Amino acid sequence: MNKWKKELSFILVLLLVIVLTACGSTSGETKSEQTGVSDEELTIGQINWAENIAVTNMWKAILEDKGYNVKLSALNMGPMMMALKGGALDASLEVWLPVQDSNYLEKFQDTVNFSESTWFDNAKVGLVVPTYLEEVNSVEDLNEHKELFNGDIIGFDPGSGTMEVTDKLIEDYNLEFELIPSSEPAMLSEIKKAVENEKPIVAPLWSPHWVFSKYDLKFLEDPQNTFGGVEKIHHATRHGFEKDYPEVSEWFKNWKMDDQQIGQLIDYVESAEDPLEGAKKWVEENQELIGEWVK
Structure with missing residues (x-):
């Protein structure tokens, strides 16, 4: 046991010396000055x-x-x-x-x-739906067509700023919807399947994004400006x-x-x-x- 303690003490001292040496090498120098770009x-x-x-x-x-x-x-x-x-x-x-x-x-x-x-x-952020949903043009239209979307807004990464603003949007408009977290690839996969089958879907999206060049999507009007403007x-x-x-x-x-x-x-x-x-x-x-x- 004593031998083990001595070996441990030696290792700790050695680590301390390494740390102090590394810290000491930075005095008054930037990283570029210490090492060179490469x-x-x-x-x-x-x-x-x-x-x-x-x-x-x-x-x-x-x-x-x-x-x-x-x-x-x-x-x-x-x-x-x-x-x-x-x-x-x-x-x-x-x-x-x-x-x-x-x-x-x-x-x-x-x-x-x-x-x-x-x-x-x-840049622009908001809820989007496929353009073939002619009866849904504003966030205020969503509750009226809740059954169309099964009451779901298909989201992406939980904790992202846009997901948090979408939660606020649900409160601001008293939407009878649930925001479903996933990931951006999973959300885009759901949009792809919906558009290819001309099914309804609503999701938070942003521009610039390649998805707008691939599918015909439209931002829903946001009269309360929860998502902000530009x-x-x-x-x-x-x-x-x-x-x-x-x-x-x-x-x-x-x-x-x-x-x-x-x-x-x-x-x-x-x-x-x-x-x-x-x-x-x-x-x-x-x-x-x-x-x-x-x-």
Whole structure:
């Protein structure tokens, strides 16, 4: 037993020395100054949404071209914010404001950097139905046609900002509906099956999204404006990121995309076997645009 304790003590001391040595090496230096770009690892959060997979892989391709080592970490929005707060994550590339992710802004504004710059300025969120449902055009029409939808709104990731706003929408309009959580792929699969069979379905969706180019869907009017009007998409970083990666921080702030650009990027990523390969192809074909960001 004494021998075991001595060995354990030695291991603990050794670990302490390693930790202190690592901490000591950071004095007054940024990561770039310590290691050089080629040895750096940036960790970017990725949410399982079509446009998020597209832009995270796009930035992985761009940054690795510049010599950075980029890791993508799959997380939902809540854990993503906690990881940024704790410093385990460097950046999250998709924060919808002023409405959809306002709860995360309120909760983490003192511990996470929410960029004032935006990369997409004409986003929209709301409930959608297929266009062949001519009698349903507003959220206010839903209760009247409750049986048509079996009282279900088909949702996606629980805890996402849009799902929370959808819960609020149900309260605001006194809807006799239940929001069914799942995942974005599962929700899109249900939309696909419904549209192919001309069946009714209602789901929360957002634009930009490739699904609107594939199926004829319409946003329901939202007279109380629960979902808000035009949304803008920001990025967020951990505290200290601008100091550690000033160059990358500036590139993120320069980043701007329009509907056509993000739509094409999503299409390239969705159609490729490997999302990164699809993103690389798009990056190769859009060097002039990327040069406006990375300068």
